[in-house]
Amino acid sequence: MSALTLFEKLWQAHKVCSLDGGEDLLYIDRIFLHERTGGVALVSMAESGHKIRRPEHVFATMDHIVDTLPGRSDETKMPGGKDFITITRRAAKAAGVTLFDLGDERQGIVHVISPEQGIVLPGLTIICPDSHTCTQGAFGALAFGIGSTQAEHAMATSTLRISKPKPMLVHFDGALKAGVTAKDMILHLISTYGAAGGRGYAIEFAGLAVRALDMEARMTLCNMAVEFGAFTGMVAPDEKTYAWLKDRPYAPKGADWDMAIAGWQKLATDMGAQFDRMINLDAGLVAPTVSWGTSPAQCVLVGGTIPVSKCKEDDKSLAYMGLEPGQKVNSLTVDAAFIGSCTNARLSDLRAAAEVLKGRQVRGGTRAICVPGSSAIKRAAEAEGLDIIFKQAGFEWRESGCSMCFYAGGEGFGAGKRVISSTNRNFEGRQGAGARTHIASPATVAASAVAGHICGASDLGVHNG
Amino acid sequence: MAESLTTVISKAVPILRDNIDTDAIIPSREIKGVTKTGLSEGLFAGWRYVGGREINSDFLLNWPQFKGAQILLSGANFGCGSSREQAVWALTEYGFRVIVAESFGEIFYNNCIANGVLPIRLPGRSIALLVKIDKDIEVNLETQKIGGISFDISKPHKHMLLGGLDAIDLTHRSMDNIETFERAYFAKQPWARLK
Numbered sequence: 062m063s064a065l066t067l068f069e070k071l072w073q074a075h076k077v078c079s080l081d082g083g084e085d086l087l088y089i090d091r092i093f094l095h096e097r098t099g100g101v102a103l104v105s106m107a108e109s110g111h112k113i114r115r116p117e118h119v120f121a122t123m124d125h126i127v128d129t130l131p132g133r134s135d136e137t138k139m140p141g142g143k144d145f146i147t148i149t150r151r152a153a154k155a156a157g158v159t160l161f162d163l164g165d166e167r168q169g170i171v172h173v174i175s176p177e178q179g180i181v182l183p184g185l186t187i188i189c190p191d192s193h194t195c196t197q198g199a200f201g202a203l204a205f206g207i208g209s210t211q212a213e214h215a216m217a218t219s220t221l222r223i224s225k226p227k228p229m230l231v232h233f234d235g236a237l238k239a240g241v242t243a244k245d246m247i248l249h250l251i252s253t254y255g256a257a258g259g260r261g262y263a264i265e266f267a268g269l270a271v272r273a274l275d276m277e278a279r280m281t282l283c284n285m286a287v288e289f290g291a292f293t294g295m296v297a298p299d300e301k302t303y304a305w306l307k308d309r310p311y312a313p314k315g316a317d318w319d320m321a322i323a324g325w326q327k328l329a330t331d332m333g334a335q336f337d338r339m340i341n342l343d344a345g346l347v348a349p350t351v352s353w354g355t356s357p358a359q360c361v362l363v364g365g366t367i368p369v370s371k372c373k374e375d376d377k378s379l380a381y382m383g384l385e386p387g388q389k390v391n392s393l394t395v396d397a398a399f400i401g402s403c404t405n406a407r408l409s410d411l412r413a414a415a416e417v418l419k420g421r422q423v424r425g426g427t428r429a430i431c432v433p434g435s436s437a438i439k440r441a442a443e444a445e446g447l448d449i450i451f452k453q454a455g456f457e458w459r460e461s462g463c464s465m466c467f468y469a470g471g472e473g474f475g476a477g478k479r480v481i482s483s484t485n486r487n488f489e490g491r492q493g494a495g496a497r498t499h500i501a502s503p504a505t506v507a508a509s510a511v512a513g514h515i516c517g518a519s520d521l522g523v524h525n526g
Numbered sequence: 527m528a529e530s531l532t533t534v535i536s537k538a539v540p541i542l543r544d545n546i547d548t549d550a551i552i553p554s555r556e557i558k559g560v561t562k563t564g565l566s567e568g569l570f571a572g573w574r575y576v577g578g579r580e581i582n583s584d585f586l587l588n589w590p591q592f593k594g595a596q597i598l599l600s601g602a603n604f605g606c607g608s609s610r611e612q613a614v615w616a617l618t619e620y621g622f623r624v625i626v627a628e629s630f631g632e633i634f635y636n637n638c639i640a641n642g643v644l645p646i647r648l649p650g651r652s653i654a655l656l657v658k659i660d661k662d663i664e665v666n667l668e669t670q671k672i673g674g675i676s677f678d679i680s681k682p683h684k685h686m687l688l689g690g691l692d693a694i695d696l697t698h699r700s701m702d703n704i705e706t707f708e709r710a711y712f713a714k715q716p717w718a719r720l721k
Contacts, residue, residue, distance in 0.1 A: 077707040078700065082681030086700060088707060090718055098610060100560045111694060117720045141558040148560045185718060192609040192633055208611040208637035210693075218697045220704055224680065256545055257603045257629055290606065292632060313717035321717045356545050374544050467608075469554040488549045488607060490572045 064331035067297045068228045068263045071203040071328070075186050077220055084222050089215045090185040091118055093171050094158070097125035097469060098190035100149030102209040102216070103156055111217040119158040119216060120180060121149065124170045125469045127163060129432050129459040135163065139471030169435025169461045172196035172284070172403040176276075177437055179309025183298035183325040188215055193403045193485065194293075195286040199279035200306070201298035201328050203263075206287060226292035227337035229262035230330075233270035235345040240519050242413070243278035244405060244483070244502040246270070246342075247285040248350040252360035254340065259291030262338065265330060266296050270344030276305040277407040284404045285485050288357040297329040349517040351390060351501040352487045354378030359487075363505055363517040365390050381489055382497050383477065391516050393499075396478040398423070398510035399492070400456075400503050401432030402466040405483035410434075410503040411442050414483075415450040417507035417518045423455035424513025428474070430457045432464040454511070468493050481509040528642025530690030534623050534665040538597035539586055540657045541570075546600055547607035548634060552616040565612050566619035597663060597672075599653055600627040605634025614641045624665050626653060626672065639683045642690060646677045 065073070077086040094102065099121055106113065113119055126145045128137045135146045146163070153160040161167045167174060172193055175181045183201035188194060190212040197204035207221065215221055233246060251258065264286050266279070274282065279296045286294025303322055306312045313321045349363040355378045361368060367388045370376050379385070384393075400406060400414050411433065423429045431451045433439035439461055442448055448458045465472050466484040473493015474480050480498050483506045484491075487498040501509070504518040511521060518524070556568025569587075576582045586592060598617070604627035605613060614637040617625070625638065626646045638645040644667060648656075652675050656663060663673040667688055670677050679687075686693065697704075712719045 074711075078703050080682065080700075082685065084680075084682050086697065086703070088704070088711065097557065098612075101562065101611075104560055105562070139555070139558075145560055182718075184715070190609055190611070192607065206609040206633050208609055208614075208633055208640060210611060210640035211636060214693050214697065217694045218701070218704060219708070220697060220700075222682070222693055222697060256606065260603075260629060260632070287607075290603065290631070311720065317717040321715070324715060358545075377543065467549065467554045469557070471555075473555075486547075486549070486607060488547045490553050491549050494553070494555070494572060 064334040066228045066330045066334045066336060067201065067265050067295060067328055069334070071184065071186070072225060074184065075203070080222060084224050086220050087223050088186065088220055089188055091120070091180055091187040092212060092215050093175055093187065093189035094119065094121040094212065095125050095171050095191060096123050096145040096149040098209045099212065100145055100152055102190060102212040103152035104148060106213050106216060107152060107155065111213065113156050113158065113216045114219045116157040120161070121153045121158055122161040122168060122171050122174060123149070123163050124462045127462045128470060129462040129464040131460060133163065133460055137471050139469065142471055166436055169437065170403045170406070170463055173407060173434035173438065176200060176280070177309065177435060179306050179312030182306065182312060182321070183302060184328055188212065188221070192287045193284055195291070196280050196284040196403050198283040198286070198293050198295035199276060200302055201295060201325065203293065203295070205293040226261055226263045229259065229264045229338040229340070230336040231264050231266050231340045231342070232268040233266070233342050233344040234268045235270055235343045236273065237270055237344045237347060239524055240504065240517070241347050241349060242502040242504065243274055243281040245347050245350045246344065247282050248352065248357065248360045248500070249347045250342065251285065251289050251357045252350070254289070256288065256356050256358040257290040259286060259289035262291050264291045264294045266294055271296060272299070275409060276301055277409045280407065281404055285357065288485055298325045349502065349505055351499050351505060351515060353382065353384060353390065353499065355381055355487055355489050357487060357500065361390055363390060363501070363515065391514055393479060393515045394513060395427055395481045395509050395515060397428040397474050397480045398506050399430050399465055399480055399482040399484065400506050401430070401434070401464050402484040403434065404485040405503045406432060406434035406438070408438050408441050410483065411438070411447050414503040414507035415447045417504055417511065417521060417523050418454035418456070419450050421454055421511045421521070423510045427510055427513055429455055429510045430459060430465065432459040433461050436461045465492055467491050481506050481515055528640070528690050531623060531642055531644055531687045532667055534596050535662050536596035537592055538599050538656055538659070538663050539592045539595045540599040541586060542599065542601050542657070544601035545603045545606055548605055548610050548613040548631070549607055551605065551613040552610065557610070557612050562615045563619060565616035569616040569620045594621060596621055597624045597626065597665065598622050599656055600625065602628040604630050606631035609633045611637045614638055614643055618643055626656065628653065639686055640693065642687060644687055646672055648675065648677055
């Protein structure tokens with residue numbers, strides 16, 4: 062048998078048949094929905110009379126539009142927001158799918174709670190009408206975002222009609238320096254190879270520096286594969302993966318668990334397997350990175366300067382962001398700091414930020430918000446007193462949800478406001494019309510909130526990050 | 527089920543930026559209901575309007591000569607970012623049937639096919655030629671030509687668009703295959719099946 066990549070093994074294991082014209086019919090193990098794009102799919106299915114083939118394999122959560130303010134209810138600041146919540150709830154119940162509703166202790170951001178619940182597992186295919194589904198590739202699953210209509214197709218048939226992407230290897234050799242994170246790795250990759258550098262590829266992240274990452278950091282890395290234009294990202298499962306998933310509610314138990322692990326151990330890319338493209342990077346050369354423009358490809362080192370414009374896109378980004386080439390990044394005053402999202406709001410992210418914030422204060426006039434990625438993370442953080450550190454530093458401490466990663470909860474930062482954010486997208490208007498987003502790691506966000514301008518944790522004398 | 531698409535004859539609006547993301551096509555704040563309609567008002571809202579809801583006369587979509595245009599011309603990586611299908615629903619409701627770009631976000635591309643919108647990939651120099659045409663441009667999916675320029679599209683996507691086909695109906699014909707596959711799959715790894 063020829064040597065195969067992790068991706069090829071996942072694809073072959075799920076290929077039902079080839080279809081005319083080059084597409085494959087791919088079996089889908091798990092489907093996740095949320096109230097913004099999932100509710101409309103459930104409603105549309107009910108209207109068209111299509112039945113969900115395996116409702117026990119479909120899950121839904123409330124994360125995108127729900128309020129994240131303490132004491133929340135179905136009411137949101139967003140016009141019409143309540144409809145998304147109530148309609149999704151009604152449709153999920155009618156369809157018999159498991160819903161992690163508001164008030165449920167399992168509620169949270171879809172790509173955070175799916176691993177927490179053991180819904181994503183190595184070797185499975187999992188989809189969600191949400192582009193950051195690739196986050197879950199960190200577990201050695203084939204996890205990818207789709208549209209609402211494709212979600213309907215998957216619910217009705219347990220399959221998708223899909224063209225096979227090409228495998229790419231992104232190999233991070235060496236070791237990260239202290240204070241450098243998975244967020245910096247992925248921003249480094251995207252800013253080096255462009256926002257469409259991964260177009261058409263399923264990316265496997267590998268190498269010593271990737272093996273050294275914990276599961277949460279691997280999720281951060283895979284999360285932004287879509288920002289690289291890729292079909293998805295993934296990391297081969299290993300002992301860290303199994304330890305993280307063991308005894309999770311939906312993970313296999315007993316003999317099933319042993320059988321599952323035996324299969325998962327065969328998923329890693331075989332020696333000599335061929336990739337269509339390989340990128341080799343030295344993790345030791347990655348440094349704390351922050352975006353300056355309106356595409357995640359427009360990044361600079363935290364201690365760097367705003368680059369000279371190379372094209373009209375750069376001109377537009379500079380104008381939108383209110384920047385001039387040559388400005389020092391650490392001269393940029395921030396109006397707000399946001400720690401949240403499926404990219405960087407897991408427990409290790411909150412710990413990294415708290416380490417910076419401990420005994421320090423957010424600069425006066427800077428709005429600072431922390432939104433844990435799930436209700437479980439919020440409880441775990443509170444159990445170790447992180448909430449106290451955040452609040453004493455001057456951060457708002459919120460309920461779990463996607464929140465101000467974008468405007469969908471009805472809150473924005475305001476036109477012209479400069480925001481340092483642990484999220485994944487610095488698009489125009491992403492965090493509210495006219496808001497200027499700089500994306501970075503949680504430690505960089507926390508340090509910038511304290512300094513009142515963009516800076517790294519090391520600038521405050523914090524070196525573990 | 528989407529409307530079938532064979533030919534489109536229309537003006538083409540150039541919005542020639544790279545990396546136009548789905549947040550720009552339909553900002554989150556413009557997605558106000560759990561429906562596939564009522565979205566065209568919010569199309570490109572961040573660029574189309576100034577102040578509250580005043581028409582931005584600098585934005586080409588608002589120019590009178592482009593009223594009723596069904597073809598949109600853009601740059602590289604059109605529709606990148608969020609998977610929101612509302613981006614395509616907003617474009618179709620506004621009247622667009624054909625989007626021409628150097629490349630597309632993958633999820634957006636598939637969402638176009640699912641909704642009877644033809645996404646055409648062309649090199650920048652070909653798009654520049656189309657921009658110069660100030661009369662109606664003809665798009666013919668059967669012959670795969672736009673304004674006399676040939677374009678590629680995969681066979682299944684062409685078939686779906688020409689027939690206005692519903693993918694679920696097509697796949698239902700393969701249900702026997704799916705059930706056979708599934709039995710073997712679960713026999714091999716019973717843990718993958720939830721009760």
